[in-house]
Amino acid sequence: MSGTRVASLAAALLAMVPIAGAAVLYSARGPARTDGLRAGEYDPPRAAPEFSLAGSDGRPVTLSRYRGKIVLLTFGFTYCAAVCPTTLATLAQARSRLGKRADAVQVVFVTVDPERDDAAQMRSYLAAFDTGFVGATGDPKALAAARAGYGVTAVREGTGPDYAMVHTSSIFLIDRAGRLRAMMPFGRDAEDFAHDIGVLLEA
Amino acid sequence: MQRVVAAMLAALVLSGLGWAAFAPLETGSGEVLFAIPAGTSARRLAGEELAILPRTIRLGVQDVLVLRNADNAPHIFGPTLIMPGQTFRLPFTRAATYSFLCTAHADGQLSVIVEPAPAAGWERLRWRWRILANRG
Numbered sequence: 046m047s048g049t050r051v052a053s054l055a056a057a058l059l060a061m062v063p064i065a066g067a068a069v070l071y072s073a074r075g076p077a078r079t080d081g082l083r084a085g086e087y088d089p090p091r092a093a094p095e096f097s098l099a100g101s102d103g104r105p106v107t108l109s110r111y112r113g114k115i116v117l118l119t120f121g122f123t124y125c126a127a128v129c130p131t132t133l134a135t136l137a138q139a140r141s142r143l144g145k146r147a148d149a150v151q152v153v154f155v156t157v158d159p160e161r162d163d164a165a166q167m168r169s170y171l172a173a174f175d176t177g178f179v180g181a182t183g184d185p186k187a188l189a190a191a192r193a194g195y196g197v198t199a200v201r202e203g204t205g206p207d208y209a210m211v212h213t214s215s216i217f218l219i220d221r222a223g224r225l226r227a228m229m230p231f232g233r234d235a236e237d238f239a240h241d242i243g244v245l246l247e248a
Numbered sequence: 249m250q251r252v253v254a255a256m257l258a259a260l261v262l263s264g265l266g267w268a269a270f271a272p273l274e275t276g277s278g279e280v281l282f283a284i285p286a287g288t289s290a291r292r293l294a295g296e297e298l299a300i301l302p303r304t305i306r307l308g309v310q311d312v313l314v315l316r317n318a319d320n321a322p323h324i325f326g327p328t329l330i331m332p333g334q335t336f337r338l339p340f341t342r343a344a345t346y347s348f349l350c351t352a353h354a355d356g357q358l359s360v361i362v363e364p365a366p367a368a369g370w371e372r373l374r375w376r377w378r379i380l381a382n383r384g
Contacts (some may be wrong), residue, residue, distance in 0.1 A: 085313075085338030091331055196329025198349050208298075213349050217329060228328050230338070230346060 082244055083237045084218055084227035093200060093217070093225040094120075094194025098155065098187060101167040101180030108223055110153045115245050116219040117238070120197045120212055122158035123170040128214045129154075130174075136216070137175040138235035143242060149221075150242055152178040157192070157199035157212045159185055195225075220245050269373040278311040279337075282326075289321035299349070301326055304359045313338045313360065326350050326358050 093108055093116070100106035108116060117136055121129035133154065139186060140147040154171060156162035159182050167180030182188070192199060192213075199212040214231035218241060229238065282301055291298060307313060314337050317323050317330040327348035330336050340346075343364035350358035366375035 050341055081339075083339060083341065085328065085336050087330075088335045088337065089333075091334070196324045199322075211349070213327075228336075228338075230348065232344070232346065 060105035080239045082218075082227050083233065084216075084229035084241050086227045087127045087225060090220070090226045091226040093219040093223055094191070095164070096155075096181075096187070096191040096194070098183040098191065099147075099164055101164045101182075103164065103172060106153060106179055106181040108153075108219065109176050111153070112223055114149050114151045115221060115242050116217075117150065117242075118195070118201065118217040118219060119194075120155045120192060121214070122156050122210050122212070123162050123166055124158065125210070131208075132214065132216060132231060133171070133174040133178065135214065135235050136178075136238065139238035139242065140175060140177070142235060142239040146242070146246060147177075149246055153181060154178060155181045155191055157197075157210050158186065159183060159188055210240050218242075218245065220248065253277065265373065267368065268376045270368050278308060279314045280305070280307055280311055281314040283316040284319045284323050284325060284330075286318050286320065288319045288323070303357070304321065304361060305356065306361045307340055308363055309341060309343050309365045311340055311362070313340065324350070 081125050092106050095108050097105050097107045104110075108118075119129075119132055119136075121132065123129070133152075140150055140152070143150065152175065154167070162180070162182050164180065164182055167182060171178040181191075181225065183191075195213075195217055197213040197215075199210050202209045202243050216229045216231075216238075217225060218227040218229065220226045227241065229241070283304075284300055288298060288300065296322070301315075306312065310368050313326070314335060315325045315330055316331055316335045317325060320329050322329055324330075325336075327338070327350065328336055340360070340362040342363050346360040346362065348358045348360070366372040
């Protein structure tokens with residue numbers, strides 16, 4: 046073999062090194078990060094704003110009532126056509142994935158539509174998803190104050206009995222110490238919630 | 249000698265193309281930061297219109313949207329309420345268009361478009377070329 050051919054072969058082999066390296070790196074790469082929360086995290090976390098509303102279980106709903114549990118707090122209304130049923134079904138799925146650890150999780154659904162959502166209406170609506178869910182209602186002023194603490198907006202849309210409410214659809218994650226740790230945007234799946242609840246329970 | 253040089257050049261070009269087509273994209277470290285500067289609240293109270301957050305934000309899969317409030321008043325910033333001195337980090341792991349209610353915009357909406365990572369091969373090569381061309 047001539048010197049020129051050897052040099053050409055050596056150059057070609059040299060070229061294979063970064064390609065092979067890239068291929069190895071690519072195959073070794075995981076699908077996604079598993080550390081930290083998948084929800085949006087607040088740094089530093091603050092105390093979750095407290096409220097006191099009428100509960101669908103007949104007792105006042107406050108965050109301090111659930112201290113020691115992970116609270117998943119969301120705002121919506123029982124006449125919601127798509128967003129709220131999807132969120133509640135996802136949270137029910139997440140709880141069922143957790144098995145016994147679900148006992149350490151409380152879902153609180155605060156209405157943005159007190160005109161139609163009284164405690165009885167909320168109780169029967171939420172029971173279709175998970176009998177452990179608690180609804181919260183009250184007078185418009187108290188509900189507006191609860192929303193303001195989380196930056197939640199709710200606007201009535203349409204007139205007549207079939208009006209809708211356009212509202213913030215995020216879910217707030219409150220840790221066992223009552224700190225607002227994270228916010229999960231609408232559209233994430235049960236696996237994401239189960240993952241983050243696991244992280245908060247182990248913290 | 250000329251053939252050796254030509255072979256080495258060809259090898260270099262091939263290795264560059266191979267890297268661009270198959271090397272993994274950076275993941276999990278792509279933080280896209282938007283900050284509310286100090287004094288924003290006072291300037292808004294004075295009647296000044298400030299556009300801090302774009303109407304549409306484009307991210308890649310695995311990017312993290314970082315919102316920081318450096319002002320001395322709470323702000324509803326994009327999808328959430330952020331207190332003074334607080335930072336909010338929201339990772340996006342799936343390609344989709346996310347719509348948020350956002351009072352920082354006149355129409356009350358913020359869209360975050362998360363684009364899928366290009367697949368290894370031709371698609372990733374074209375993606376890197378586009379990034380390079382945009383930088384130029």
